[in-house]
Amino acid sequence: xxxxxxxxxxxxxxxxxxxxxxxxxxxxxxxxxxxxxxxxxxxxxxxxxxxxxxxxxxxxxxxxxxxxxxxxxxxxxxxxxxxxxxxxxxxxxxxxxxxxxxxxxxxxxxxxxxxxxxxxxxx
Amino acid sequence: xxxxxxxxxxxxxxxxxxxxxxxxxxxxxxxxxxxxxxxxxxxxxxxxxxxxxxxxxxxxxxxxxxxxxxxxxxxxxxxxxxxxxxxxxxxxxxxxxxxxxxxxxxxxxxxxxxxxxxxxxxxxxxxxxxxxxxxxxxxxxxxxxxxxxxxxxxxxxxxxxxxxxxxxxxxxxxxxxxxxxxxxxxxxxxxxxxxxxxxxxxxxxxxxxxxxxxxxxxxxxxxxxxxxxxxxxxxxxxxxxxxxxxxxxxxxxxxxxxxxxxxxxxxxxxxxxxxxxxxxxxxxxxxxxxxxxxxxxxxxxxxxxxxxxxxxxxxxxxxxxxxxxxxxxxxxxxxxxxxxxxxxxxxxxxxxxxxxxxxxxxxxxxxxxxxxxxxxxxxxxxxxxxxxxxxxxxxxxxxxxxxxxx
Numbered sequence: 448x449x450x451x452x453x454x455x456x457x458x459x460x461x462x463x464x465x466x467x468x469x470x471x472x473x474x475x476x477x478x479x480x481x482x483x484x485x486x487x488x489x490x491x492x493x494x495x496x497x498x499x500x501x502x503x504x505x506x507x508x509x510x511x512x513x514x515x516x517x518x519x520x521x522x523x524x525x526x527x528x529x530x531x532x533x534x535x536x537x538x539x540x541x542x543x544x545x546x547x548x549x550x551x552x553x554x555x556x557x558x559x560x561x562x563x564x565x566x567x568x569x570x
Numbered sequence: 571x572x573x574x575x576x577x578x579x580x581x582x583x584x585x586x587x588x589x590x591x592x593x594x595x596x597x598x599x600x601x602x603x604x605x606x607x608x609x610x611x612x613x614x615x616x617x618x619x620x621x622x623x624x625x626x627x628x629x630x631x632x633x634x635x636x637x638x639x640x641x642x643x644x645x646x647x648x649x650x651x652x653x654x655x656x657x658x659x660x661x662x663x664x665x666x667x668x669x670x671x672x673x674x675x676x677x678x679x680x681x682x683x684x685x686x687x688x689x690x691x692x693x694x695x696x697x698x699x700x701x702x703x704x705x706x707x708x709x710x711x712x713x714x715x716x717x718x719x720x721x722x723x724x725x726x727x728x729x730x731x732x733x734x735x736x737x738x739x740x741x742x743x744x745x746x747x748x749x750x751x752x753x754x755x756x757x758x759x760x761x762x763x764x765x766x767x768x769x770x771x772x773x774x775x776x777x778x779x780x781x782x783x784x785x786x787x788x789x790x791x792x793x794x795x796x797x798x799x800x801x802x803x804x805x806x807x808x809x810x811x812x813x814x815x816x817x818x819x820x821x822x823x824x825x826x827x828x829x830x831x832x833x834x835x836x837x838x839x840x841x842x843x844x845x846x847x848x849x850x851x852x853x854x855x856x857x858x859x860x861x862x863x864x865x866x867x868x869x870x871x872x873x874x875x876x877x878x879x880x881x882x883x884x885x886x887x888x889x890x891x892x893x894x895x896x897x898x899x900x901x902x903x904x905x906x907x908x909x910x911x912x913x914x915x916x917x918x919x920x921x922x923x924x925x926x927x928x929x930x931x932x933x934x935x936x937x938x939x940x941x942x943x944x945x946x947x948x949x950x951x952x953x954x955x956x957x958x959x960x961x962x963x964x965x966x967x968x969x970x971x972x973x974x975x976x
Binding site for chain 2: 459461462465466468469472505532533534555556557558559560
């Protein structure tokens with residue numbers, strides 16, 4: 448269903464590998480980073496090769512909103528999914544949403560089946 | 571309006587620079603009668619001023635100005651902002667000390683001149699009048715403090731719940747996800763029915779339980795701290811019920827494939843009698859689906875050891891106007907969702923406490939589902955109730971919700 452590359456960012460290494468393995472088992476090619484700045488650097492090298500970016504929201508060096516904003520600046524066509532284990536405050540989310548188009552949202556903990564469903568929906 | 575306020579605050583300034591005292595009290599003497607008489611000419615004596623004002627930029631600016639200009643007098647000026655609910659002070663300015671009150675009524679905000687902006691003004695030295703104003707201000711003063719404390723506590727609670735949520739969800743995510751991967755692996759290489767496959771399946775089932783428990787505990791925390799927020803939109807109730815049923819069916823299938831086959835769940839029939847009209851409600855879709863899922867899960871658990879086929883029927887009834895079960899909103903049209911099962915029925919022992927926390931007759935679970943469901947339904951302005959079926963076979967759980975008008 449996806450031909451291009453996927454970029455996954457989460458500062459928690461266990462979660463990051465879990466999502467990477469899960470996606471690879473679905474037959475997708477995945478690059479993963481714990482540091483959003485490094486992910487951004489990688490993304491800017493070949494922005495049009497990426498089809499989907501999945502990012503955590505709260506990360507120490509750069510938050511997910513800022514990260515996907517940068518991503519969209521480089522390639523507005525790329526799909527974006529945000530995820531978090533925190534509560535999403537409606538106010539926070541709606542104040543950001545008009546500024547960035549987000550294609551999907553995952554509230555942790557989610558099952559791999561749920562991840563698969565949301566990918567099918569987007570692609 | 572600005573002139574009007576400045577005018578009033580000018581009076582403050584005169585008073586606070588020594589011409590008199592401003593409510594509520596002279597710091598050096600609160601009670602003493604003899605000293606109070608001297609207040610009128612206590613030039614350069616330290617006095618305390620309390621200002622109650624609605625929050626707005628003009629007021630803040632003028633108050634800042636006042637504080638700066640009277641700084642040299644070493645006065646103690648405290649300000650509290652009236653919360654919007656109590657904005658009665660927008661209409662009136664009161665200046666009160668222990669002996670004198672001056673009350674200025676607002677006439678026209680738009681007027682620039684002080685005497686045009688202000689209407690009836692009363693100046694009183696009568697002690698009953700002054701005392702009643704003093705007590706009004708005192709009450710407001712204390713109330714605002716309580717309100718601020720309450721708000722701060724709420725914020726702390728929310729932050730705490732959010733932190734706990736994160737700390738519970740992150741490891742749950744890892745355990746759940748990795749067990750799912752292990753289970754997929756076992757299915758792919760046909761070891762799912764081996765001993766090892768059994769271990770993985772059991773661990774996965776329990777990871778799912780952990781996920782549900784985390785969700786329930788966080789829901790409870792939000793309900794108890796009054797921070798349960800609803801994002802209400804107009805939505806199709808039939809669609810929500812379909813979603814909940816479809817999720818439950820998936821869960822049943824997953825359960826069947828990861829459980830050593832027993833007669834459990836193998837024969838659960840869920841039927842949805844769809845209404846012949848569209849039904850829209852104003853509700854938080856995820857929360858309503860959560861309620862339906864909770865009730866369906868209970869129905870499945872109640873029918874678990876049935877000798878006959880387990881059968882669950884979901885139906886919807888629209889109740890027009892005054893016939894509504896909802897006595898408080900007797901005149902509004904509402905919709906009732908019924909989930910009927912042919913299980914063991916509600917134990918009479920727990921019937922009166924059905925919707926309280928930690929009440930359950932099931933082997934597993936904390937007994938939080940109905941309590942959470944009730945909180946969600948009440949927050950939507952509906953009702954929820956359970957009863958044993960008249961034929962003596964199983965139970966029916968119902969909830970009502972107001973219908974969306976447009």
